[in-house]
Amino acid sequence: LTNLRRATALSTDGVPPNPLARMDALATPLRRRRGEIICEDGAGARFLFRVEAGAARRCALSADGRRRIVDLLFPGDFFGFAGESRAGSTMEALVDATIVLRYPRREIEALADADPDSARAIRALAFAAIARLETQIALLGRVNAVEKVGAFLLALEARQNAAPAPRHCERSEAIGSRGEAPRSPRGSARNDGPGCVTLPVSRCDIGDFLALAPETVSRSLAALERRGAIGLPAPRRIEIIDRSALRARCDG
């Protein structure tokens, strides 16, 4: 995947320079503010999505009215592979100035058939999505609430660090220049400094993600702070002090 990013960054000529750019030529960019819905229900059957900037959550409503966050999406993450025929499935922006590219599924399939490079890129994205989901399964499989939260923090840090530079600068800048400035005082999904994670989600969201009550999330964070594993300078900012203390109990 790093190769793909590098190729993207270096592309300069007018011809579609790389597989991702060729795909993006088919895409419709969707710009959303915090809390706004990006797509609903069966849209996943006709479209694929990729987060370009910001962050998003994918939710599913149960019959009992409980909300489940199935996936957290950060820049570079794909979504929509499974067809998503499930009802009550929504995708919402977590921060302001979230940009999601929407690809028509049929055209993407046609592009993949015609262009092996694009097909390879799509496979890589699908495999990345699988890895993401498997990490999530390993997370949910933990027994302890503290372990769940600790592993969640490590996974979040890894994913925020894994997307260091904005890709497809030409496109996202073009969009950003005609909207408001992309800075947001508290909603940034980007990592600020080594060992420091800015949570783009509330305690309640984390709870829906980890199958925990929000109070339990709060208590688990407090417990991790007490034992010196993390620091909590602000509710949405977390310093990861003792990474091994988290990993020791949370390694899968």
Add this chain to the structure above:
Amino acid sequence: LTNLRRATALSTDGVPPNPLARMDALATPLRRRRGEIICEDGAGARFLFRVEAGAARRCALSADGRRRIVDLLFPGDFFGFAGESRAGSTMEALVDATIVLRYPRREIEALADADPDSARAIRALAFAAIARLETQIALLGRVNAVEKVGAFLLALEARQNAAPAPRHCERSEAIGSRGEAPRSPRGSARNDGPGCVTLPVSRCDIGDFLALAPETVSRSLAALERRGAIGLPAPRRIEIIDRSALRARCDG
């Protein structure tokens, strides 16, 4: 996916008749008995796997010695996309006469580059794996143990029914003819009749899959039986009597 199966079943000529058969030409069939290891650790980085017959579980050992079942695999299911660099990851047969096809990753990638049909088939398999994992996430997100077990039963029934006929008959029969007979008195992963599921796994396995203690699994099954949702003629056989009673509480 049904189109792929139909095409496979109808193929008769000598030329590699369809994408899956072209992929299978690169595969090494692995035949395992119940409990035997199919692959270990980083093998997923070099290979892809597809279950041909029987059933398998994919496990990950935590640091605390706890075992997590990350995925249950039935005929047609793929595995190995994510590279699986995680240590302590194993894949084991759940029933006798389990056959798994092992594909060299590099050759599969090369085939996908050269043959759009194969690439499309691989995408379809990857998307199916994503759907599988998302179902699993929705399962783990449930709060109640009874709900988890109920949803697990429905998902298991759906997946066992989704693979009605053995694919690639020529190949698996050729293998079966030089081994023992594929019948197994209690290990069949196939559905036996409408609304009846044969569990290929122990209560302990189910617990490792759903993040529950085996006793809780047993109690949940007993509770579902008491409320008339299921019948338990034998420990490994489950009649699904009131599907809506399971779905009402377990719909995602």
Add this chain to the structure above:
DNA sequence: CGGGCCATTGAGTTTCTTCAACATTAGTGG
């Protein structure tokens, strides 16, 4: 027939959830 694995059931304990109150912060309008 004995041994081991699996499944079930019971009792006690830990953990998490729920309900509630309170603190903090951001946004709003006077």
Add this chain to the structure above:
DNA sequence: CCACTAATGTTGAAGAAACTCAATGGCCCG
């Protein structure tokens, strides 16, 4: 500039749920 409001986060206490430990019985296999 300040009060007000709403959303969010924290903390406490009671209850429910699941886990652990333990014992029992069934089944298959040697």
